[in-house]
Amino acid sequence: xxxxxxxxxxxxxxxxxxxxxxxxxxxxxxxxxxxxxxxxxxxxxxxxxxxxxxxxxxxxxxxxxxxxxxxxxxxxxxxxxxxxxxxxxxxxxxxxxxxxxxxxxxxxxxxxxxxxxxxxxxxxxxxxxxxxxxxxxxxxxxxxxxxxxxxxxxxxxxxxxxxxxxxxxxxxxxxxxxxxxxxxxxxxxxxxxxxxxxxxxxxxxxxxxxxxxxxxxxxxxxxxxxxxxxxxxx
Numbered sequence: 001x002x003x004x005x006x007x008x009x010x011x012x013x014x015x016x017x018x019x020x021x022x023x024x025x026x027x028x029x030x031x032x033x034x035x036x037x038x039x040x041x042x043x044x045x046x047x048x049x050x051x052x053x054x055x056x057x058x059x060x061x062x063x064x065x066x067x068x069x070x071x072x073x074x075x076x077x078x079x080x081x082x083x084x085x086x087x088x089x090x091x092x093x094x095x096x097x098x099x100x101x102x103x104x105x106x107x108x109x110x111x112x113x114x115x116x117x118x119x120x121x122x123x124x125x126x127x128x129x130x131x132x133x134x135x136x137x138x139x140x141x142x143x144x145x146x147x148x149x150x151x152x153x154x155x156x157x158x159x160x161x162x163x164x165x166x167x168x169x170x171x172x173x174x175x176x177x178x179x180x181x182x183x184x185x186x187x188x189x190x191x192x193x194x195x196x197x198x199x200x201x202x203x204x205x206x207x208x209x210x211x212x213x214x215x216x217x218x219x220x221x222x223x224x225x226x227x228x229x230x231x232x233x234x
Contacts, residue, residue, distance in 0.1 A: 007166030011176030
């Protein structure tokens with residue numbers, strides 16, 4: 001039994017603020033631009049495959065998404081995509097990069113409440129400049145003890161982050177909406193993994209729930225997190 005958790009890690013996108021919704025809107029716009037060349041479902045599958053293929057080159061985030069859309073447009077038009085369509089894709093990406101932050105329910109209150117009793121660490125993937133912008137606009141930045149913007153989330157990521165900013169994974173918790181990136185590798189590192197589902201989650205972030213793991217918890221929303229922490233600390 002853990003006597004006290006000292007460190008709480010939070011994912012950012014779709015845990016603290018909206019993110020995937022804007023990707024879905026841009027994908028719908030992308031489908032309209034290329035409607036004469038591919039059916040929407042086929043285009044989505046081609047785009048998803050390009051994103052999967054390009055993760056090692058571009059990493060996570062809007063810029064990689066834009067490049068994958070351009071690559072897909074070139075592929076489905078067999079190299080005949082008009083420059084105007086490329087311009088529209090770039091414009092859509094730029095709009096995403098400047099979109100105002102929309103905090104998710106309970107995010108502000110819960111982060112503020114827990115910041116008075118625990119070390120909070122933001123651990124997020126994505127483009128450095130974009131994630132820094134979103135954190136600054138969120139108004140939550142000063143409540144975090146540390147911020148880790150990483151290229152990927154693995155067991156080693158959490159081992160390092162919770163050792164550097166806390167008392168190790170054993171006395172830490174990771175909270176997020178991705179079973180693949182936030183929960184399973186945090187559990188592998190020895191931390192608690194708390195899954196807070198979001199209505200929209202990128203297909204490449206799906207993974208099986210670690211049912212039966214004694215440090216795995218699922219909550220309906222962030223509002224339930226303080227109660228869970230109080231129960232764990234007993």
